[in-house]
Amino acid sequence: MRVIIAAIGKLPAGPERELIDTYIARTDAISGVTRLGPVEVAEINPKPAERTPAAEARLLDAALRDAAPRIALDERGVALGSAAFAKRLEAWRDDGARRLGFVIGGADGLDPDLGAGADFRLSLGAMTWPHALARVMLTEQLYRAASILAGGPYHREGAPSGRKRR
Numbered sequence: 001m002r003v004i005i006a007a008i009g010k011l012p013a014g015p016e017r018e019l020i021d022t023y024i025a026r027t028d029a030i031s032g033v034t035r036l037g038p039v040e041v042a043e044i045n046p047k048p049a050e051r052t053p054a055a056e057a058r059l060l061d062a063a064l065r066d067a068a069p070r071i072a073l074d075e076r077g078v079a080l081g082s083a084a085f086a087k088r089l090e091a092w093r094d095d096g097a098r099r100l101g102f103v104i105g106g107a108d109g110l111d112p113d114l115g116a117g118a119d120f121r122l123s124l125g126a127m128t129w130p131h132a133l134a135r136v137m138l139t140e141q142l143y144r145a146a147s148i149l150a151g152g153p154y155h156r157e158g159a160p161s162g163r164k165r166r
Contacts, residue, residue, distance in 0.1 A: 001093045001100055003027075003039045003142060006063040007135055008056050008106035010043040016132040023139035027146045034149040035093055039142060041135070046106070057111035060103050067101025069119035072110055073134060077121030086145035088120070104134055 011017045024039045031037030042063040046056055064070060069092055080088060092100060102122075103114065115121060124137050147153075 001035055001037075001089075001097050003037060003100045003102070004042055004064060004067055005039070005102045005104065005135065005138060006042045006044060006060045007104040007131065008044050008046065008060070009131060010045050011132055011135070016136050019136045020139045023136070023143040027139070027143045030146050030150050030152070034146045036089060036142070036146045036149060039139065041139075051106065051108075053105065053108050053111035054113075056106045056108075057114040060105070060114060064101040064103065065099075067099045069097060070101045070103060070117070071120045071122050072115045072118035073102065073104045073124065073138065074110060074115050074118075074121040075123055075126070075128065077123040079123040079125060082141060082144050083148060085122075085141055086148035089142075089145050090149055102138060104131060104138070107131070 011020070020041065024041070027036065028038045044056070044059045044063055046059055050056065050059065089100070103110065103118070105111070105114075124134060129137065
């Protein structure tokens with residue numbers, strides 16, 4: 001299942017870009033086992049006249065093309081733990097999804113119609129995050145989900161730590 005992340009704005013070279021590239025490469029490396037990936041990022045750079053949520057929504061919608069289901073990152077969405085996120089991705093994959101689309105709005109947020117038309121609304125938590133960090137967090141969670149689905153050691157939730165509590 002291919003994964004596309006459509007986001008407003010182009011990230012410059014720097015630590016956020018490096019982290020995104022790292023997590024995407026890791027996810028793609030185990031995609032044969034998990035059937036989750038490859039992951040691509042479509043960066044939408046609107047012209048000044050297109051910097052409204054409605055205009056950005058049209059550009060994001062076009063970038064997602066035939067992606068289904070579509071997941072909107074939305075602070076009012078459902079906050080999932082990593083294991084639940086992996087199970088949600090697994091269910092979409094097993095239900096036959098071929099191209100999964102995530103959408104991240106611009107500085108003024110996601111157009112309400114685009115968000116309402118999404119198949120799922122995902123929250124990264126109650127805090128507001130810079131768009132660059134939202135992309136990092138999403139790509140990291142995609143890698144974590146792929147690792148969970150592959151039965152790998154990356155996800156340690158619920159695993160004994162071997163440390164004594166004080």
